[in-house]
Amino acid sequence: MSLDWPRLQRALAIETERGFCNLQGNTYRFNEYLHQALTQAPLQQLPPQVRDRWQETAAAYARYDDLSPSQRQHLVVTTRQLLHDVHQQLTRSAPRPRPLDQGLKTLHGIGEQLRCVVGDRTAAQLAKLGLYTVADLIYYFPRDHIDYARQVPIRQLQAGETVTLVGQVRRCKCFTSPRNAKLTILEIILQDRTGQIRLTRFYAGARYAQRGWQEQQKRLYAPQTLVAASGLVKQTKYGLTLEEPELEVLEHPGAEIDSLTIGRIVPIYPLTEGVSPDVIRRAVARVLPLVQGYPDPLPQALCQHHQLIPLDTALRYIHFPPDQTQLSLARRRLIFDEFFYLQLGLLQRRRQQQQQVSVPLKPQGELIEQFYQRLPFQLTGAQQRVVAEILADLERPIPMNRLLQGDVGSGKTVVAVIALLAAVQSGYQGALMAPTEVLAEQHYRKLFEWLTPLHVPVELLTGSVRTAKRRQILDQLATGELPVLVGTHALIQEGVRFQRLGLVVIDEQHRFGVAQRAKLQAKGVLPHVLTMTATPIPRTLALTLHGDLEVSQIDELPPGRRPIQTTILGRGDRCCAYDLIRREVAQGRQAYIILPLVEESEKLDLKSAIAEHQRLQTEIFPNFRVGLLHGRMASSEKDATIQAFAQGELDILVATTVVEVGVDVPNATVMLIEHAERFGLSQLHQLRGRVGRGAQQSYCLLLLNSARNDAAKQRLNVLAQSQDGFFIAEMDLRLRGPGEVLGTRQSGLPDFALASLVEDQDCLEAARSAASELIAQDPELRNYPLLQAVLQQRRDRLLETMMN
Incomplete structure (x- = not known):
């Protein structure tokens, strides 16, 4: 069958970990993904005795939102068992594995069934945790x-x-x-x-x-x-x-x-209802002797160099260590393995990319020269360095795959335009994809302003573009008359066809899944790819998420930018914040007021954007024009509001975090953020970047609404004392962890069983170094067949979340 069994089981496992909340992925909600995957499975290939159960299970996910938490739990548990049973039945007729493969499978793959070792009753209890094989249980590591x-x-x-x-x-x-x-x-x-x-x-x-x-x-x-x-x-x-x-x-x-x-x-161990700690401990103790003596996939010289204990010893001691020293050694070995296999896979993928053949683009030409001449400002030293790196990549006959990091306002767009012009003057087309219509329209306006004097046509394609205009854009794109296209997800739809796509630029790349980015790249024949982010990523996260990419950083802001004054306020200081807004607006400037929710919530004592907008307009700022912007508004309403604010028709914009990216109003000088303690430092830094874009002094006011706010104030002091987005992101990583830094909907982060990107940075660097040396010596791992086999099996599990 064409089902992706590991990905289905992984989705079910994540939903279990998150408490059956119907998790939102990049493209689908959990129940939508399960319903679609199960419904599209070819029924004729299923064992006849399970076809009815399969269809009933698929149908149940269409009603998932209506189920109680206990009903959802029951459905997920029975689905995991159903998938496991069907997969087992379908693979029973597979060729008998060689002894080496059998050893690997016992440790890393299908392995021996638990019921054969611990008995049916215990196996049924462990199945509630998604544990069906000896390997599942051995790798079910203690949380503490x-x-x-x-x-x-x-x-x-x-x-x-x-x-x-x-x-x-x-x-x-x-x-x-x-x-x-x-x-x-x-x-x-x-x-x-x-x-x-x-x-x-x-x-x-x-x-x-x-x-x-x-x-x-x-x-x-x-x-x-x-x-x-x-x-x-x-x-x-x-x-x-x-x-x-x-x-x-x-x-x-x-x-x-x-x-x-x-x-x-x-x-x-992590538990679930109906499974006691003693059940897991006794079962683990029963299967651990099976680990004794299994061959270690890592080369002996590598283990000796990095002082790693043997794998079988590490697996025994992570569960039942004789002392703290042996527990530390076991943890380090298994954490090293998690990082090492990930880095090995990423480096192999980078090497494969570098062996592909693409079209070289011209880094020198009239278009780029004319663009430089028309620019009303000089590029910073950091921009010049990054442009040189990108143009050098484009000149090579292998596809560029580069990540461009730059703080808010550092000038990434102008760098992207230079890369697009290199494609156009080489006779190719360029595409720039952004995650929201607001951001796509902002890019379009910039590109239209810069490219029109150079006689380079550029168009915008979003879901809001009318049918006639859309047809015209697609026709010009297919014939090659349109060299540059800016858009949202609309760019990856089937009807969008480029004649000669040479360069793909993806902004705020972490908001797209890898599959979505790949769809845009597939519109051309191995086009060059430049991905951009205004969310600074600490080195450990960059190595984990983007270890297969070249990384450039614009670590310098344009001259003349004044530091934004950032102040932390308590609940009693709101009047002072309102007075500052009044003073700035009276001088002809504008202000943002950011709120975390759209409507009132019974569960959280947070201000509602809708209710607060009404209060601010009628009670606090009756003489000013106060607008409202939030994510649930129709695109046309959002566009009209942003346009009105940008043109000075609104004095104050009450908004949710929809303004985090894509709203560029240089006249705005004040940002007041309510419930600042509920935001991460990186997100607050992004929001703060909406002001300070002009020559006037700008202010960011972080308003704490909780009575007990000492810890929050200490955390926010990092933001008040620094304007460096990379430093702030590093501190955010240490304070809140990688999942929160990237956002709860970010699916690109691998799911490590033991490793921590905060506490195990040294181990990550060591694993990266070891993987690099090994790939340099033996790129195909031909001298390490056991390591090659384990990497192949681990690749799907470790890199799977990065491919969603």
């Missing part, structure tokens, strides 16, 4: 560890520590709570030669309330019985105790503690 390995006397206990105690039972009581008939309490007084401690455990459920079970506990923990107890030391009104302690009866003093939770470093 608790260290119960330290054994201390009772007298030396300190609150907040995790410890193990060994002592004799002095007294034991087990009884039903007088307040709750379904709650049973086990209370043990444990003593050693230094003191005594009261330990309490609670058991909820009718079976624990039975007299027989309670008497059994009293016999198990009879006086003088030697017991080991592990847990977190907690201070109570009765003194120190262990919170929900783990208990084990010992045969004699000095006896070895035979437990998966007591007296050792205990793994803590």
Whole structure:
């Protein structure tokens, strides 16, 4: 079948991780993707006994929005099991793998079924977590560890520590709570030669309330019985105790503690309803011996150079480490693997791209010279450096694949125009794609202003373009009469055909999926590609997301730009903010007021753009013209509002983050951001970039609306003290993590099981260096067949999210 089984399972796994919220992807919502994928599967290739279930499941995703959270969970779990079962049935007739492949599959692929190792009952529970094979379970890494390995006397206990105690039972009581008939309490007084401690455990459920079970506990923990107890030391009104302690009866003093939770470093796994921690720990302990002795895909010399422990050792110690040192070594090895395979795949892809043949473009010519002569300003040194890098790429007979990073207002558009002119003067066409109509129209206006005097036609194609105009644009594009086309997603529609597409420019590239970008590139024959972003990306993120690209940075703003005064305000300072807006507007300037929501929310105490616009117009600024802009407005309404603001017909624009990119009004000098604590630093920096685009002093006011705002104020101080977008992005990465920096809808970030782009930067650099050396020595990995096979299997999983 043509189904992408790993991607379907990955989508289901992500939906489970996000709490069955019907996640929004780049193109589809979760339920739309599942419904479409299952509906389009060829039924005749399915086993006959599952066809009805398959169709029912596909239909259920069309009603996903109407299901309760528990119904959604049930549907997702049963879908994962259905996909797994069908995939197994379809692959049973596949050729028997060679021993080497079988070893790989046990570790990295299909592997042995869990029910063959842990039994049907445990396997059914683990299936709720999407674990079906030995490999699934081995690579289901703990999210944390608790260290119960330290054994201390009772007298030396300190609150907040995790410890193990060994002592004799002095007294034991087990009884039903007088307040709750379904709650049973086990209370043990444990003593050693230094003191005594009261330990309490609670058991909820009718079976624990039975007299027989309670008497059994009293016999198990009879006086003088030697017991080991592990847990977190907690201070109570009765003194120190262990919170929900783990208990084990010992045969004699000095006896070895035979437990998966007591007296050792205990793994803590992600759980779901109906699966207890003990079930996972026992299952992992059962399968780990199967890992012993498997061949290590990484070359021995590489492991020795980077001081990496063997893979089988790392897999055993990540689950049940003998001590903290071995746990650190296991984590480092497995984190290195995650980064190494990703970088190896990216570098191989870059090498493959560099072996492709494209058309060289002319970096020198009349059009570019005329453009330089007509520019009313000089390019900055950074712009000149980046232009030289791009033109050198375009001159080569291999397709350029370069990312252009530049802070807000650094002048990326003018660099893109020079690249487009290189294509036009070489006899080719250029396309510039932007994620929103607002941004596409802004680019079109700039290009129209710059290219018309050079007699280079340029047109705009968006979803709002009328049929007659659209037909005219498409005809001119197909014949080659139209050399430059600016647009939105409309550029990748089937009816759009270029005669000779030589260069593709994609702005705010992180808002497009790789598949969408590839569709535009497919409009030509291996065209050169320049992607741009005004969202500065820290180096670790750039290596992870764009390790297969060349990267250029415009790290210099045009001369004459005045730093934007950024001030953090509390709830009591709103009047001061309004006074500043009044003063600036009275002097003929304009202001933005940014709000996080469009309409009132019952769940969040946030200001609504619609309600606040009415209040501001009638109560606060009755003498000024106040406009409203938000994402739910029709395109024509948004365009009219932006145009009115740009032409000075509005004094104040109340807006959501729709103005983050694409609104260029040099006369605007004030930006007031309500609930600033709810935005990330990078997004606030983007918003701040909407002012300060003219010669006048500009102001950004960050208004905190929470009463307890010390932590938020400390975070926002980074923005108040720096205008450097790359520094701000780096701090944002450290404070909030990569997912939030890129935005919740960003799908380009690989899903690492252990690695952190914040804490493991050194390991990423080491893995990148190791991958580069290996690719330089053996680009096809012919001398490393095991490594090559594992890379091929990991490629889909690690790079899959980057291809959505």
